Amino acid sequence: MTIGLIDTGCANIASVRFALERAGLDHVVVRDPSETGDCDRLILPGVGAAGAAMARLDERGWPEAFRTDDRPLLGICLGMQLLFEHSAEGDVDTLGLIPGRVEKLPLTEGLVWPHMGWNALQAFASDEPLLRHVSLGEYAYFVHGFYAPVGPATVAQADYGAEVSAIVRSGHIAGCQFHPERSGRVGARILSNFASC
Amino acid sequence: MLAKRIIPCLDVRDGRVVKGVKFRDHEDVGDIVKLARRYAREGADELVFYDIAASARGDTVEPEWVSRVAREIDIPFCVAGGIRSVEDARARLFAGADKISINTPALENPDLIDTLAREFGSQCIVLGVDSRIIDGAWRVHQFTGDPDKTLTDHRKTLDWVREGIERGVGEVVLNCMDMDGVRDGYDIEQLAAVRAVCSTPLIASGGAGRKEHFKSVFELANVDGALAASVFHKGVIEIGDLKAYLGDEGLRVRP
Numbered sequence: 275m276t277i278g279l280i281d282t283g284c285a286n287i288a289s290v291r292f293a294l295e296r297a298g299l300d301h302v303v304v305r306d307p308s309e310t311g312d313c314d315r316l317i318l319p320g321v322g323a324a325g326a327a328m329a330r331l332d333e334r335g336w337p338e339a340f341r342t343d344d345r346p347l348l349g350i351c352l353g354m355q356l357l358f359e360h361s362a363e364g365d366v367d368t369l370g371l372i373p374g375r376v377e378k379l380p381l382t383e384g385l386v387w388p389h390m391g392w393n394a395l396q397a398f399a400s401d402e403p404l405l406r407h408v409s410l411g412e413y414a415y416f417v418h419g420f421y422a423p424v425g426p427a428t429v430a431q432a433d434y435g436a437e438v439s440a441i442v443r444s445g446h447i448a449g450c451q452f453h454p455e456r457s458g459r460v461g462a463r464i465l466s467n468f469a470s471c
Numbered sequence: 472m473l474a475k476r477i478i479p480c481l482d483v484r485d486g487r488v489v490k491g492v493k494f495r496d497h498e499d500v501g502d503i504v505k506l507a508r509r510y511a512r513e514g515a516d517e518l519v520f521y522d523i524a525a526s527a528r529g530d531t532v533e534p535e536w537v538s539r540v541a542r543e544i545d546i547p548f549c550v551a552g553g554i555r556s557v558e559d560a561r562a563r564l565f566a567g568a569d570k571i572s573i574n575t576p577a578l579e580n581p582d583l584i585d586t587l588a589r590e591f592g593s594q595c596i597v598l599g600v601d602s603r604i605i606d607g608a609w610r611v612h613q614f615t616g617d618p619d620k621t622l623t624d625h626r627k628t629l630d631w632v633r634e635g636i637e638r639g640v641g642e643v644v645l646n647c648m649d650m651d652g653v654r655d656g657y658d659i660e661q662l663a664a665v666r667a668v669c670s671t672p673l674i675a676s677g678g679a680g681r682k683e684h685f686k687s688v689f690e691l692a693n694v695d696g697a698l699a700a701s702v703f704h705k706g707v708i709e710i711g712d713l714k715a716y717l718g719d720e721g722l723r724v725r726p
Contacts, residue, residue: 288566381670390594390642391473391474413474417569418594
């Protein structure tokens, strides 16, 4: 089992790489689709802005590659948001692998923007493989100002003024809005689940 | 809903963790990675590392220990101290830091905030503010890493926080200098005043001495996180106990 960790050049991938090391999960850093031959699953991490990240992915031919790939794919944070069709952050079209649009988190009285900190995983689908041995109400670390509203692909959600998609899945494509690499024991469990699902 | 964050702060000098009282008389309290690991295990929600001498020396934090920390811990952490350019920030973020905090360089060149926020996103840019009462108003200080170089900046704290947020910071850490290290409680009045103008997460710093101080600052100043150093380093407060206490008092904390 080898995970290909996609390096777009504009995201911090060190944290995810270290988390995979701590979990004892075999991985390689891949820069373009031609380097993924030995990988049986892929992680698209993401920090930064949607527009810049999409431009980098386009340059390397990732959007086409994802459309025909059937290996499990996990998007993290911005990487999850890019799986949808469109992002309000910079008004950009994104990968379109999951139906839906990413919106700006509403400014809500009494809540600060962005959504930053540990939030509880609320309602979730008990058969979601990423959540094996994770309990309702456990906390994960979120940092984001845009969000995917709860929709058909949502398998776990968090409450922050709006109902935020915390984990989404459509077939072999999944994403976490929170950072499993920074979510303590719960996050490590989710990464291990990804490696075995 | 979000949990209130408990954040041990590790002041770093020459690769070791140190702690002073009112920014002076630093004593060695231990190895960076060892302490970071201990706090993560005890339930800290986040860690902040301040290279206390970097701003005053005019150089920047050494990324080597940043990646040592990132490799070992599974909670978020922020690195502060002398970050003056996009390259300084990038080196730390790409070494595995989740956020970088800027203080003096932002005062000297406020445009740096806009540049960093554009490059890396607001979510990883923290504004560190050292504030105390001068001439009857809360004002911002500079160069707090070296007593010989401390000078008074004339910016008012509330104005500076507003400006920082307009320029794109995603979080504010307010260090109330008059309270730092004396364990008399957080500066509730000042933190509440800053809270009123701060639309991003706000972290309280300076003054924690007892568990009740954390409860007060969360309830009365409505901050998102509370940072402390000496009470944790010296074992006066154990993080697990603190969180159990706060939970019993009805505050939402991550167990």
